Amino acid sequence: MKNIREIALEEHHDFVGAKMGMWLFLLTELILFTGLFILYAMYRVRHAAEFHAAATELDVVIGTINTLVLLTSSLTVAVGIEALKRRNRKLAKWMVLLTVLFALTFLVNKYFEWSAKIHHGIFPGADELLSRSQGEIIYFNLYYAMTGLHGLHVLVGMGILLWVYFLIARKPSEKVVVAPPNIEYLKGAQLIASKGEQERWVIDEIKDDVVEVEVVIKKDPKKAGVDIPNIIKLENAGLYWHLVDIIWIFLFPLFYLIT
Amino acid sequence: MASHAIDVQNAQENYLEVKGRWSGILSWIFSTDHKRIGILYLVSIAFFFIVAATIGIFMRLEQLTMGPTLMKPEVYNRLFTLHGVIMIFLFIIPGIPAILGNFFLPIQIGAKDVAFPRLNLLSWWLFMIGATLAILTLFLPGGLPDTGWTFYAPYSIRTGSEVSLAVFAAFILGFSSILTGLNFVTTVHRMRAPGMSFFRMPLFVWALYATAWIQILATPMVGITLLLIIVERLLNIGIFDPTQGGDPILYQHLFWIYSHPAVYIMILPGFGVISEIIPTFSRRTIFGYKLIAFSSLSIAIFGSLVWAHHMFVSGQSDLANIIFSFLTFFVAIPTAIKVFNWVATLYKGSIRFEPPLLFALSSIFLFSIGGFTGLMQATLPINVHIHDTYFVVGHFHYTMFGGTIWALIAGILYWFPKITGKMYNKKWIYVAWAFMFIGFNTLYGTMLYMGWKGMPRRYYDHLPEFHTDHVIATVGSWFLYTGILILVSTLIYAVYRGTKADANPWGGTTLEWKTSSPPPLENFEKEPVVEHEPYYHEEAIR
Numbered sequence: 001m002k003n004i005r006e007i008a009l010e011e012h013h014d015f016v017g018a019k020m021g022m023w024l025f026l027l028t029e030l031i032l033f034t035g036l037f038i039l040y041a042m043y044r045v046r047h048a049a050e051f052h053a054a055a056t057e058l059d060v061v062i063g064t065i066n067t068l069v070l071l072t073s074s075l076t077v078a079v080g081i082e083a084l085k086r087r088n089r090k091l092a093k094w095m096v097l098l099t100v101l102f103a104l105t106f107l108v109n110k111y112f113e114w115s116a117k118i119h120h121g122i123f124p125g126a127d128e129l130l131s132r133s134q135g136e137i138i139y140f141n142l143y144y145a146m147t148g149l150h151g152l153h154v155l156v157g158m159g160i161l162l163w164v165y166f167l168i169a170r171k172p173s174e175k176v177v178v179a180p181p182n183i184e185y186l187k188g189a190q191l192i193a194s195k196g197e198q199e200r201w202v203i204d205e206i207k208d209d210v211v212e213v214e215v216v217i218k219k220d221p222k223k224a225g226v227d228i229p230n231i232i233k234l235e236n237a238g239l240y241w242h243l244v245d246i247i248w249i250f251l252f253p254l255f256y257l258i259t
Numbered sequence: 260m261a262s263h264a265i266d267v268q269n270a271q272e273n274y275l276e277v278k279g280r281w282s283g284i285l286s287w288i289f290s291t292d293h294k295r296i297g298i299l300y301l302v303s304i305a306f307f308f309i310v311a312a313t314i315g316i317f318m319r320l321e322q323l324t325m326g327p328t329l330m331k332p333e334v335y336n337r338l339f340t341l342h343g344v345i346m347i348f349l350f351i352i353p354g355i356p357a358i359l360g361n362f363f364l365p366i367q368i369g370a371k372d373v374a375f376p377r378l379n380l381l382s383w384w385l386f387m388i389g390a391t392l393a394i395l396t397l398f399l400p401g402g403l404p405d406t407g408w409t410f411y412a413p414y415s416i417r418t419g420s421e422v423s424l425a426v427f428a429a430f431i432l433g434f435s436s437i438l439t440g441l442n443f444v445t446t447v448h449r450m451r452a453p454g455m456s457f458f459r460m461p462l463f464v465w466a467l468y469a470t471a472w473i474q475i476l477a478t479p480m481v482g483i484t485l486l487l488i489i490v491e492r493l494l495n496i497g498i499f500d501p502t503q504g505g506d507p508i509l510y511q512h513l514f515w516i517y518s519h520p521a522v523y524i525m526i527l528p529g530f531g532v533i534s535e536i537i538p539t540f541s542r543r544t545i546f547g548y549k550l551i552a553f554s555s556l557s558i559a560i561f562g563s564l565v566w567a568h569h570m571f572v573s574g575q576s577d578l579a580n581i582i583f584s585f586l587t588f589f590v591a592i593p594t595a596i597k598v599f600n601w602v603a604t605l606y607k608g609s610i611r612f613e614p615p616l617l618f619a620l621s622s623i624f625l626f627s628i629g630g631f632t633g634l635m636q637a638t639l640p641i642n643v644h645i646h647d648t649y650f651v652v653g654h655f656h657y658t659m660f661g662g663t664i665w666a667l668i669a670g671i672l673y674w675f676p677k678i679t680g681k682m683y684n685k686k687w688i689y690v691a692w693a694f695m696f697i698g699f700n701t702l703y704g705t706m707l708y709m710g711w712k713g714m715p716r717r718y719y720d721h722l723p724e725f726h727t728d729h730v731i732a733t734v735g736s737w738f739l740y741t742g743i744l745i746l747v748s749t750l751i752y753a754v755y756r757g758t759k760a761d762a763n764p765w766g767g768t769t770l771e772w773k774t775s776s777p778p779p780l781e782n783f784e785k786e787p788v789v790e791h792e793p794y795y796h797e798e799a800i801r
Contacts, residue, residue, distance in 0.1 A: 017374045017449040024441045028479040035483035035513055039498060042509055125495030134504025141496045141503060145487065179280050212280075 015232045022236040026243050029153075033247055036146050040254060043138045050135025056259045057122070058143075059113060063256040066109050067248065073102035074245045077161070077238045084231050089168060092226075092234070096165045099241065103158045110151055114144075143255055150247055157237075157244045164230070164237045172219040172227045179212045186213060273680070273777040291376035292780065297362030298678070299383050301671075304350055304358060305747070307390065311345035312740060314338050319702075319736040321719060322729045335719030336405040337420070343408030344425065348432045349390050351663055352521060355528035356474075357386070357439060359670045360467045362678060364443060366771040366778060367461045369452025369787040374445040382438040389431035396421035396428075407717065409518070412499035412510040416491050423492045426485045433478045433485070436524075440474030443467055452770075454789035461769045461793040462551050466531025469555040473520045473527075477563065481517030484510065508573055515566035523562040525659055526626075527555055529666030530597055533619045536673050537601050539767045540616040541608025544794040547600035554593035561590045571642045580639055587637035594630060598623060613765065614688040618669035621696060625661025629654055632707060647717075650710025656703045668746065675750065676764050680776045681757030687749040694742030701735025769793050 044051050080095030117140075121128030124141055178186055186206050191213070193200040206213065219227075274294045281289050287299055318338055321329045330338070361379065365372055373379050396403050401421035406414055410429075415422050447468050451460070460468075487510075490496045497503030499510040538545045545551065567575060567583040601623060610616070632654040636642050645651065676682050709728045714721060721729055763772040768791075774783050 014374065014449055017445050020448060021375060021378075021441055021445045024444060024475055025437075028437050028441075028475055031476060031479035032483045035480050035487075038513070039509060042506070043504075047504070124497065130503070137497065138504040141498055141505075144494075145490060145496050145498060148490075149486075 013229055013232075018232050018236065019239075022239050026239060029243055030247075033146075033149070036142070036149070037250070040142055040146070043135070043142065047133075047135025047138065050133050051139050052258055054136040054139040055255060055257075058256050059116070060256050062109055062113050063252055066106050067252050069102050069106050069109070070245045070248050073099045073106075074242055076102065077241050081231075081235050081238050084168065084226055084234055087226055089172075089226050093165065093168055096161055096168065096234070100158055100161050100165070103154050103161070106154055107151065107158075110147070146251055147255070150244070150251060153244045153247070157241050160237045160240060164234050167230050167233060168226070174217045174219070174227075176215040176217070177212065178214075183210065183212060186210075191215065272779060273775065274780050275680075275777050277780045289380070291372070291380050293361050293365050293372050293376065293379060294678075294778065294782075296379050296383055297358055297360075300353060300357040300361060300386070303383075303387065303390070304353060307345050307349040309743075309747070311342050311350060312743060314342045314345070316736055316740055318342065319733040322721060323733045325723065325726060326720060330719070332719045333405060336407075336717070337403040339717060340404050340407055344393060344404075344429070347408055347521075348429050349386075349393070351525045351659055352432075352436060353386060353439070354525070354663065355532065355667050355670065356443070356467055356470055356524075357382075359463075359532065359667070359674065360439075360443065360470075360528060363674065363771055364446060364464055364467055365450065366774065366782050367464050367769055368447065368450060368455050369770050369783065369789060370446065370450035371781040371783075372450075373442050374449055375442050378438055379442055382435045382442070385431055385435035385438070389428045389435060392428035392431065393425055396425050399424065409514060410485070410488060411514075412488065412491075412505075412507045413501060415488055416500055423489050426488050430482055430485045430489075433482050436474050437478045437482075440471035440478070443471035444475065447471075452787050452789055456789075458549065458552070459789055459792055460552075462534035462545065462548070462555075463528075463531035465552040466527045466534070466555050469559040470524050470527045470531075473524050473559050473563070477517045477520040477524075480513060481521075484513040484517070508570070508575065511570050511573060512567065515569045516563075519566035519569065520559075520563045522659070523558055525663050527558060529622065529626075529663040530555065532666045532670035532673070533601060533622060534597070535767075535769065536615050536619040536669055537604050538794040538796075539673075539765050540611050540613060541605050542611065542766065542796055543604065543608045544792065544796065545600065546603035546606075547596070548792065548794075550596050551600050554596045557593045558590060561586065561593070565590060568637055568642075571639060572646050584637050584639050584642075588634065591630065591634055598627065611766075614683075614685055614692070615669050615673035615765070617689070617692055618665050618672060621692070622662055622665035622669060625657055625665060625699065629657030629659075629661055632657065645710055647715055648710035649706040649714045649716055652716050653703045653706030653710055656706070660703070661699065671750070673765065674771070675753070676760030677771055677776050677778070679754055679757070680760055681753050682760040682764060683749055683753035683757055687745060691742045691746035691749060694738050694745060696742075698735045698738025698740070698742055702732050702739055703735075705732040705735065766796075768795055 076095045077099045080092045080099065083089075083091035083095060117123060122140055123129065124144055129137055129140055187208055187210070188205060190202055190205050192202045193215075274292055277292075279286055279290065287295055290296065290299075317329065318335065321327075321335060361373070399421045401419050404410070404415075404418070404420045404422045404425045406418060406420070406422060410422065410426055415426075447460070447464060487496075487498050491498060491500060497505050499505040499507050501507065534545060534551055565583055565587045567579055568587045571580050571584075632650070636645060636651065636654060672683070672688065705728050709725055709732070710716070712725070712728075714725045714728070760776055762774070762776050765772075770783075770787055770789070771778070773787065
């Protein structure tokens, strides 16, 4: 007679909790930028005319293109999430990849924009900039600080999206790990995989020197679709990406359109 | 790939005995068990506290005589900065939430762990990285920062000391604090046991919940402010530098928008601890449960609207001064509500006098002195007189040390048997208390008096007229320090040699007293079902 032990599989996923944590984190990000927006408001009230004058020097065309790029990327990531929810892994993969490409486009544009400015001697601490009025100095300092911090967030967002891409790209599977102290429970027993009455496979008795047992159950990607936890991960990554987008929606008019 | 954990009912091994994947020290620093993480914080935070307290002793020694004796002015500046940075960012802000909160929040709501155990471990690691970076400044060419813990611009931008690294350390510590707050809010919302409605939660949980919200909402503000100091120093992006059109007063505003609510991050959990201890040792339910719970929230809300009372002499408008002065008085109301309710709980209670209650009552007493001196400073004309004097230093230590740290000690004494399964020697605790209480009042009471006479803070030297007071204060610091050492050694001794403690040595009624001491890995043998309000004393109904 086989020594059979039953083990209860327990899933530790709380999707509502995970999403709640993400929203709280986004709140902190929003407040991080709020500090800069407060500074912007204070300085703009003091130097309204100089802010307007300095804003004429920014390239509205590049700014507009970047706005369109980010808006579209928010669409693609949203489509990606919906696709994954409908178990369409292939479409989701493409959409996430497309989002990353848009993010890259944004950064490349930003790079050319900043280089042009730096080429004209408008960068923090440059003599050319310091010879101007105080309002204009503060405007450009804020411009670099705020778009710089936003650029950093674009970079982080890209990283997160790429990480989720690789998670989605992997073949769906489930892993069961039995490690100390629970391994004691399995010693001297056999593992059996069964479906209904039918036994699929049986392994040898687990000996006393076994430290860890790991069972990987691979799913058929065509039938079983996706790993459920990836959906929430992509959704959270998408939320983060929307935040990056929405902050730009505020930065764009405040720096480019106030002429 | 989804990972499953296997749930096997073990014989009730407690969390200290459980053998996981790692052994030795690794079983601690890689553990995602909230109880072990709480102890990690306890050990690291206690270490930083002793370090910063020792720095404080050296500062007092310098004031024992007139003129430079132990150290030069520059060294003194660096020492009070380090004392402040360690005490604020490494000790008192994480203090109660990270140690006692981590350990008891999940148990008190009947959960197995916090909502994000791995994030919890990450918080501790970030905390240690931030601490290491802060201490690293000691060994770099610029040396320790000499700006004071407030890092006021424009001096923090121009000084040659290692401000950038220290500020970056504070930024990382802030990140750690945010993650803890985020974890606690999610835990309270998602992990409560069946029957544990919001109004059946212990008041300690309520206090932590309010604190967690301040951590989430206020900390990013100091995060961005500190980042701006760094970019200003490294990349010359002038935002607060007057030569580039910047305004240093805006720095002060942004800094205090966080740092004033931060004092409520420090004190609210302390109030929570006291709200646990008072009903247990009075053998009756808490008086005014809902009022205490809501007063935590209203302190959190109103405390966020008073920051500019740190800036009454900075040159801001009179109107702003009047508004912030008024709002500051307002915060006293929810605080007083708590104190009155505690006293009303004690009234006609069957009081059992034990060390935790002694420290909790001392905490209320000392905090009241701190609170009243705070109201004095909120009064505009008095503030002008005592601004930047030892009065402020005395007031701050009465609230933070007297209020929070005494409550933290009370909490550690209260839950020590639960955490370790051992009981300490109560006699030595009383001895430690006597030393601490006498030393504390001699030290900080004299500071209040000196400040009232006009002794300015942050000076390494003093005029002859303050000499006697400084000598008294320094002697007080020795008593206080001795008391702390006695306390710490008594507790360390008890960890190894203490007598075995029962599961419920004090007769507590909240969930942590319904499980064994120390608790098992997943806190309860089976998930508890809650049927009463938290402070339901069955035998007291007779």
